[in-house]
Amino acid sequence: MKKTIIICSSFTVFSFIVCMIYAMIAIPVPDFVLASSRGIYRFLNSMRFFLRMMPVIVATGYTIGLAVEFGSDQDGSLVKFSSAMFVRYRKIMIFSLVCTCIFTFGNLIFIPLINNKLESYREIPGLIREYQNLSEKLYNSGEYELAFIYGKKAVEIDPTNKKSYELMINAELEETKRQNEQKPIVSEKSQSSQNRKIQQRLTASKPYEVFELLSVAKKCVEAEDWFGAHFNSTQALNIASDCDINVGELKQIAALSWNKLTTPDSDKLTDEQKIFAKKLEGYSALVSGDNLRAYYIFKTLSLASRELSIDPDVVTYLAKSEELVKNACFFIDETYNLVGFETYNNVYFSVSNKSGSKFIVFIKGITPVATDSEIVQYLRGLTVFEIDRNQNVKSGYYVPYAKMLSISTEFFDDNSRILLGIENFDYVPYIMLKSIDRKTEGIVSVPQKIENLPLCETDGFQILPMDYNDFELIQIASNGAEDMEITSLFPFVGKAEKYGYSSIVYAQSLFDRLLYPFACLSVMILLAVFAWNARLKEGQTFKFKWIVMFPFLCAVFYIIYRIALILFKFFNFAMLGLGGYRLGLLLALLLNLVCLVIFSVLFLSQRNTEG
Amino acid sequence: MKKVCKFVLYYVLALLFFTFLGVFINFLYDSSLRIVAGVPFSFNKFALLKGCFLGLEVGIIFSPLFLCNYRIKTGSRTVPLFISYIFLGIFSWFLLFPAVILCENKISSNLLQKKTELTANFFRESESRYVYFVTDEKNNKAKIVSVEKDSPSEKNAAFGVFELTEEFINDSEPFSDPLIKKSYDDFPHKIKDTFSRILYLSRDALNKSFLHWIVFASFGILLWSIYGFTIFSPWKLINYFMVFFLTVVILFLNYFYYNERFVFLHNLISDSFFGISGIELMHGILNAALSFILIVFGFIIYGIRRRKL
Numbered sequence: 001m002k003k004t005i006i007i008c009s010s011f012t013v014f015s016f017i018v019c020m021i022y023a024m025i026a027i028p029v030p031d032f033v034l035a036s037s038r039g040i041y042r043f044l045n046s047m048r049f050f051l052r053m054m055p056v057i058v059a060t061g062y063t064i065g066l067a068v069e070f071g072s073d074q075d076g077s078l079v080k081f082s083s084a085m086f087v088r089y090r091k092i093m094i095f096s097l098v099c100t101c102i103f104t105f106g107n108l109i110f111i112p113l114i115n116n117k118l119e120s121y122r123e124i125p126g127l128i129r130e131y132q133n134l135s136e137k138l139y140n141s142g143e144y145e146l147a148f149i150y151g152k153k154a155v156e157i158d159p160t161n162k163k164s165y166e167l168m169i170n171a172e173l174e175e176t177k178r179q180n181e182q183k184p185i186v187s188e189k190s191q192s193s194q195n196r197k198i199q200q201r202l203t204a205s206k207p208y209e210v211f212e213l214l215s216v217a218k219k220c221v222e223a224e225d226w227f228g229a230h231f232n233s234t235q236a237l238n239i240a241s242d243c244d245i246n247v248g249e250l251k252q253i254a255a256l257s258w259n260k261l262t263t264p265d266s267d268k269l270t271d272e273q274k275i276f277a278k279k280l281e282g283y284s285a286l287v288s289g290d291n292l293r294a295y296y297i298f299k300t301l302s303l304a305s306r307e308l309s310i311d312p313d314v315v316t317y318l319a320k321s322e323e324l325v326k327n328a329c330f331f332i333d334e335t336y337n338l339v340g341f342e343t344y345n346n347v348y349f350s351v352s353n354k355s356g357s358k359f360i361v362f363i364k365g366i367t368p369v370a371t372d373s374e375i376v377q378y379l380r381g382l383t384v385f386e387i388d389r390n391q392n393v394k395s396g397y398y399v400p401y402a403k404m405l406s407i408s409t410e411f412f413d414d415n416s417r418i419l420l421g422i423e424n425f426d427y428v429p430y431i432m433l434k435s436i437d438r439k440t441e442g443i444v445s446v447p448q449k450i451e452n453l454p455l456c457e458t459d460g461f462q463i464l465p466m467d468y469n470d471f472e473l474i475q476i477a478s479n480g481a482e483d484m485e486i487t488s489l490f491p492f493v494g495k496a497e498k499y500g501y502s503s504i505v506y507a508q509s510l511f512d513r514l515l516y517p518f519a520c521l522s523v524m525i526l527l528a529v530f531a532w533n534a535r536l537k538e539g540q541t542f543k544f545k546w547i548v549m550f551p552f553l554c555a556v557f558y559i560i561y562r563i564a565l566i567l568f569k570f571f572n573f574a575m576l577g578l579g580g581y582r583l584g585l586l587l588a589l590l591l592n593l594v595c596l597v598i599f600s601v602l603f604l605s606q607r608n609t610e611g
Numbered sequence: 612m613k614k615v616c617k618f619v620l621y622y623v624l625a626l627l628f629f630t631f632l633g634v635f636i637n638f639l640y641d642s643s644l645r646i647v648a649g650v651p652f653s654f655n656k657f658a659l660l661k662g663c664f665l666g667l668e669v670g671i672i673f674s675p676l677f678l679c680n681y682r683i684k685t686g687s688r689t690v691p692l693f694i695s696y697i698f699l700g701i702f703s704w705f706l707l708f709p710a711v712i713l714c715e716n717k718i719s720s721n722l723l724q725k726k727t728e729l730t731a732n733f734f735r736e737s738e739s740r741y742v743y744f745v746t747d748e749k750n751n752k753a754k755i756v757s758v759e760k761d762s763p764s765e766k767n768a769a770f771g772v773f774e775l776t777e778e779f780i781n782d783s784e785p786f787s788d789p790l791i792k793k794s795y796d797d798f799p800h801k802i803k804d805t806f807s808r809i810l811y812l813s814r815d816a817l818n819k820s821f822l823h824w825i826v827f828a829s830f831g832i833l834l835w836s837i838y839g840f841t842i843f844s845p846w847k848l849i850n851y852f853m854v855f856f857l858t859v860v861i862l863f864l865n866y867f868y869y870n871e872r873f874v875f876l877h878n879l880i881s882d883s884f885f886g887i888s889g890i891e892l893m894h895g896i897l898n899a900a901l902s903f904i905l906i907v908f909g910f911i912i913y914g915i916r917r918r919k920l
Contacts, residue, residue: 067848346760348734348741360743362758362768383768385756391731391745393756393770450768480793500734500743502648502790509794533684534848546846553852559859569795570639577642577652 001091003072004065011061011550016050019057023049033121034158041121048114051106055520056561058099060554062524063531066092071536080605089528089604096524104517112483128154128161130341135167144175210240210250217253227283227313230257234287275301279313286317291324296441303439329434329460332445334369335378335401342367342380347478350500351466354421356389359464360500366475377404379431386456395456397447403432406468421465429471434460466499474499481509489513493581507581511572511588518592519568525599532606614687615695618678622699625677626670633666634659640803643795647788649730664715668810671703671711672862675835679854682841696838704831709824712814727787729753729775735789740769751775805866826891829898833861836902839909842916857905864901868894 023046033041076084131154138147151168154161213236220228233254240247261280282297298318302309309315342365351359364381378401385396407430409422417423435445449455464471473495476488484492489510496503536542575588641658678696682688729748734741742757752774759767783789809830816827840853 064848067846346741348743350732350734350743360756362741381758383758385743385768385770387745387756391754393745393754396756396768396770398768450770453770497649497732500732502733502788504646504648505790505794530851531848534846534851536846540845543846546844546849549849549852552856553848556852556855556859567636570636573643573795574635574639 001069001095003069004062004095007065007068008058008061011064012054012057015053015057015061015554019050019053020046030122032125034124036158036160037121037124041118044114044118048111048118051111051114053558054106055103056554056558058103059523059527059561060550060557062095062099063527063534063557064550064553066528066531067534068536068542070532071538071540071542074535074538074608077606077608080607082607085604085606089600092525092528092603096521096528099524100517100520103520107516108486108513112485115483124157127341128157128164131157132164132167135164135171139167139171139174144171144178147171148175210236210244210246213239214246214250214253217250217257221253221257224260226257226260227279227317229253230261231283231287231317233257275308279317282321283313283317286321286324291321291328292436293441295321295325299439325436329432329436330403331438332401332435333438334403335380335435344475344478347475348500349471349474351464352498353465357394358387359462360385360387361464374405378402379404382431382433383450384456384462385450385453393453395454396450397433397456397458398450399433399447400445401435403435405430405432407463420463422463425465425467427468428466429464429468431462431464432460433458433462470495470499474501477501477506481506484509486510486513503581504576507576507584508569508573510581511576511585512569514585515568515572515588515592518589518596519564522592522595522599523564525596525603529599529603529606532603612691614685614689615691618681618687618692618695619699621681622674622678625674626667629670629673630663630666633664633669634662637662637665643791644786645727646791647727647730648733648790650727660718661715664711665810667711668708668813669806671708672809672831672834673858674703675700675837676854676858679837679841680851682838683847683850683854686847688842693838696835700831700835704828704835705824708813708831709817712817716814729788733790737789748775809865823891826895829895829902830861830865833865833898833902833905834858836905836909837861839906839912843912861901865898 024042027042027045027049029038029041029045070088076082131150135147135150135154138144138150148168148171151164151171154164155168158164213232217229217232217236220226220232230253233250236250237247237254240250261283278297278301282294282301285291285297286294294317298314298321301311301314302318344366345364347363347366349361351361353359362381362383363379365379367378367380368375369378380401381398382402383396383398386394388394406427408427409417409425412420412422414423420428422428433447437444446460447455447458473488473492476484477492477496481489484506489506492501493503493506493510496506571591572588575584575591578584579587638655638658641655641661642652645655646652675696678699682692682696729735729744731744731747731753734743736742740757740759742755744753744755746754752772754770754772756770757768783792786792786795813827816823837854837857840857841850843850843853
């Protein structure tokens with residue numbers, strides 16, 4: 001196989017150089033590519049061109065190499081199935097396996113990687129624009145630190161962009177100036193004691209056991225922190241059972257602290273009384289479950305002055321109410337400037353309910369955002385139709401932005417799980433449809449009615465009766481079957497029709513990718529048969545002038561390769577039609593193996609008739 | 612004699628191979644045109660029959676290539692083989708091909724395709740909208756829900772019974788289902804259409820007169836005149852390449868003539884001779900002239916090889 005390897009490698013290297021030069025010259029670089037990235041874009045484009053041509057190039061070199069090698073070594077093959085042919089077959093099989101691996105990696109891994117990378121260059125100018133817009137907006141609203149961060153991100157992508165650089169420098173200068181002008185309002189010592197109180201409160205708000213909450217409540221009583229005492233005692237009472245021995249003491253603390261809170265302190269000044277009354281109003285709203293109102297009260301207090309913004313009561317209960325509000329809706333400003341960071345566009349699917357009705361969901365764009373604990377998804381342009389079991393369009397809504405989380409079905413009791421149709425899932429999509437302004441009460445975005453269609457009854461949220469993992473698969477599938485990785489494609493094929501997608505399309509892509517290596521191997525053995533028949537005669541030497549024909553030979557192989565790909569696709573289509581995607585795959589695998597055996601037998605049965 | 616018999620047998624096997632391939636490809640191609648998402652595959656026996664004829668006709672076009680490959684493989688250079696080659700060529704283009712066309716004409720009326728209606732519970736895409744079919748298509752109408760692609764808003768969502776617009780139907784042409792088109796759109800329709808056109812013109816020529824058929828058969832003569840290149844080089848690989856390359860070049864030359872892009876040429880030469888249009892006659896003369904050149908080349912190559920021996 002030495003001659004074959006040398007000829008094949010030399011031809012491949014030569015063709016690689018030719019392909020790279022050709023692609024660099026002939027394939028134009030699109031205008032959207034930045035000047036600093038044109039070189040790498042051109043290189044990647046050329047690599048992709050070569051990888052696509054690689055099976056043809058290697059097959060040409062391999063066939064020529066074998067034809068030359070067999071010409072110089074055709075002894076011992078006067079009869080069919082000679083031992084010399086078996087030796088040749090073994091070497092050819094090893095070489096073919098190596099080539100098949102290279103083709104498979106190239107086709108299934110490297111080309112998609114390069115495609116994604118080239119696609120990312122398309123998004124870079126838009127991303128720079130988004131960062132610049134954000135930096136400018138934040139600069140104009142006085143958020144210099146954030147403006148600097150986004151300006152810096154834009155500079156990192158394109159260091160030659162003058163506008164990004166200016167935004168970054170201006171923001172940095174303003175932030176430095178602001179920091180130098182700032183004086184501390186409270187002393188460092190009192191700041192640290194206030195921080196300790198805040199930490200104590202926040203720690204106390206974690207779900208501890210009854211006894212621990214009682215201990216914290218007692219400490220708050222000692223410190224005359226009546227908000228803290230009432231809050232922790234109320235929390236403990238909510239989770240304690242009726243026979244808990246601590247219940248009596250907790251009720252006492254709760255009553256005492258409430259009396260203290262509602263009794264005005266005559267030693268305090270009028271302004272402080274007003275602030276205290278406001279805090280009490282907010283706290284009452286929080287305890288009674290009106291989280292939204294509580295949030296706005298504490299938010300207003302927080303924005304009133306710097307002292308109030310660091311007041312322990314305000315900080316604690318603002319955080320608490322904000323946390324509770326965030327479970328039901330989200331802030332409108334969370335969705336600013338998300339368009340430029342969307343990872344998926346035009347996602348659609350249908351979800352069936354147990355009752356026989358269906359939700360048809362269309363989403364214009366999806367932006368995943370990582371928070372401390374999880375990844376949330378912002379859905380732009382969400383349109384939902386509800387169709388009843390009689391195929392009538394019952395209701396629907398549209399919302400410009402929605403926020404989606406994954407929630408565990410363990411949060412629900414058995415009855416709720418059955419009612420929602422989520423008893424078979426571990427995690428389901430929970431979509432918040434309502435968004436509010438962070439500072440101003442009353443500015444709300446809610447689901448809007450679609451013309452001539454009643455509004456869906458949603459209560460500001462939607463739980464989809466589907467596995468959250470399936471939603472993630474659907475997002476990937478929205479890009480098309482060809483761009484899906486096999487690890488996503490394989491599970492999706494069986495579920496595609498459940499969500500309104502055609503399983504044939506995805507199954508065809510799966511078949512093409514899984515069976516490609518087997519087809520390559522069979523073709524390599526068939527080419528070996530051809531090479532044996534096309535070998536040099538005994539004693540005949542290779543003439544240098546024949547090298548001129550090799551590129552034309554490559555062109556002929558390219559035509560044959562394209563025809564073979566079509567036949568391969570039709571073969572897979574036939575198997576899919578005969579057996580569906582599971583049985584069809586097995587059938588296709590079996591037939592590929594049969595072809596391999598037939599071609600192998602064909603090769604082994606070749607003999608030297610000229611001898 | 613044994614070699615001649617094997618040669619003829621090889622020709623028959625080549626035709627059978629192409630017939631089988633034609634049945635396979637045409638059947639699957641026909642299925643892909645008619646299939647819609649959610650409907651199981653169905654067998655169309657007329658597609659099988661049509662594939663049979665198509666495969667045979669394409670086999671006749673490619674049979675000289677296969678016979679030349681056989682000659683290269685065996686290295687036989689006998690005169691009886693050469694004579695049998697000529698006779699097989701005459702047989703193919705003046706007996707077999709017309710017979711196949713006449714048989715096909717008799718059953719062609721049953722091979723009309725009926726468009727399959729689109730099924731419910733699937734999403735499909737038109738140029739401007741994403742559409743979900745709530746009900747199956749019936750008489751070009753279906754109950755759907757949809758959103759416009761480009762502008763997100765509550766005003767761009769639509770629902771109800773709509774007539775499927777031409778935009779939607781044209782987007783899936785020649786397939787029944789735009790979903791299926793996504794998977795099989797890399798099928799070389801242009802090559803298929805060109806072959807279809809060549810075969811259509813062959814029927815047209817046969818239906819007109821025998822003289823028309825002879826002019827058309829110049830295409831076949833050109834295809835069969837590559838025989839001499841089977842000994843172009845002492846290395847068989849080069850010979851295999853040459854005959855394949857020449858076949859492809861001949862097909863491309865005739866493709867350019869039969870391609871609709873060049874129909875304007877027909878207007879340039881409007882005279883007709885013996886009932887045959889000027890352009891057809893010119894095409895026939897061109898094919899004949901090229902055949903003559905290839906045959907002469909073949910004899911020259913033969914003379915050179917014989918002298919070297």
